[in-house]
Amino acid sequence: MRFKGKVVIVTGAASGIGREIALSFAREQASVVIADIALDQAEKVAQEAEAAGGKGIAVKANVSSGEEVKGMVQKTLEAFGKIDVLVNNAAWWPVKYFMQQSEEEWDRQIKIIYYGTLYCTRAVLEHMIERKSGVIINIISDAGRIGEPTLSVYSGAKAAVNMFSKALAKEVGRYGIRVNCVAPSLVETPGAQSFIEKIGKDRLVRAYPLGRLGLPKDIANAVLFLASDEAEFITGQTLSVNGGYLTVC
Numbered sequence: 001m002r003f004k005g006k007v008v009i010v011t012g013a014a015s016g017i018g019r020e021i022a023l024s025f026a027r028e029q030a031s032v033v034i035a036d037i038a039l040d041q042a043e044k045v046a047q048e049a050e051a052a053g054g055k056g057i058a059v060k061a062n063v064s065s066g067e068e069v070k071g072m073v074q075k076t077l078e079a080f081g082k083i084d085v086l087v088n089n090a091a092w093w094p095v096k097y098f099m100q101q102s103e104e105e106w107d108r109q110i111k112i113i114y115y116g117t118l119y120c121t122r123a124v125l126e127h128m129i130e131r132k133s134g135v136i137i138n139i140i141s142d143a144g145r146i147g148e149p150t151l152s153v154y155s156g157a158k159a160a161v162n163m164f165s166k167a168l169a170k171e172v173g174r175y176g177i178r179v180n181c182v183a184p185s186l187v188e189t190p191g192a193q194s195f196i197e198k199i200g201k202d203r204l205v206r207a208y209p210l211g212r213l214g215l216p217k218d219i220a221n222a223v224l225f226l227a228s229d230e231a232e233f234i235t236g237q238t239l240s241v242n243g244g245y246l247t248v249c
C-alpha cells in the first residue's frame, strides 16, 4: 500500500493506459482523480477505483484548455485537500503521413500533448511548490525518442514533453518535486487498436524481443514505481517500457 492517503490526478484516465494507471493507484488505496473529456467513461472508472479499494472521482476536463485544467485542480483540492502525483497521460494522434495531416490535426495534437502537459503541470506546481513535495510523470512515447513515420507531428510533440520534463526537473528539484517520463512503444489500448489492425498484430510482434506488445499494466507498473518513494532519487529521466523494441543509451 505504497500510496495509501496519497492523491493522484491522471489525465486521459477514462480509457487504455490512463485507466490502468488510475486503477493501479486505487488498488494501493490512493485517492484518484480520473480526468478526461469523456465524462461517462470516467465515471465508470471512478466506480471501478472505489471497488478496487481506493477513492475515485471523475472530472470532466479538456487538458488543452487552461481554464478547464484550473477547474480540475480546484475540484481535486476541494475533494481531497492536496495533490501528491500528477500523471500527464491524455493524448490524441491521427495515424497519417505528414503531408496528409491538416493544420487542425497539428493543432489538436500539439494542444493536447504539449500544451495539455504545460497547463496541468503549472496548475499542480503552484500547490506542490508550496508543500515542497510532489511527483509529476509524463507519458511520452518511444515515437518521441526515435521518430515514427505516420506519427511525425505526434513524435515532435512527445519529444517536446520529454525535453520539457528534463528541464523542469532541474528547476523544481530544490522544492522536493520530481519529474520523469515513461515512454511506451505499442500498447494494446482502444487508442492503438486501429493501428494494430491496420499493420497486423503478428507482424508487429516480431519487432518485440520479448515476444508481445505492451499491455496497459506494463506502463502502470513503471508509473507506480516512479511515483513511489523507491524512486526518491530519480528525476529528469525517461524510462522506455517496450519489451526491448527500442534500446537507447
Ligand SMILES: NC(=O)c1ccc[n+]([C@@H]2O[C@H](COP(=O)([O-])OP(=O)(O)OC[C@H]3O[C@@H](n4cnc5c(N)ncnc54)[C@H](O)[C@@H]3O)[C@@H](O)[C@H]2O)c1
Pocket: 011, 012, 013, 014, 015, 016, 017, 018, 035, 036, 037, 038, 061, 062, 063, 064, 088, 089, 090, 091, 092, 112, 139, 140, 141, 142, 183, 184, 185, 186, 187, 188, 189, 190, 191, 192
Ligand atoms: N497505446 C499505445 O500504443 C501508446 C504508445 C506510446 C505512447 N502512448 C501514450 O499513452 C497515453 C495513453 O494512450 P492510450 O493508448 O491509452 O490512449 P486511448 O486513446 O486509449 O486513451 C486516451 C484517453 O485520453 C482522453 N483524451 C483525449 N483527448 C483529451 C483531452 N483533450 N483532455 C482530456 N482527455 C483527453 C480520451 O478521451 C481517452 O480516454 C498517451 O499519452 C499516448 O500518447 C500510447
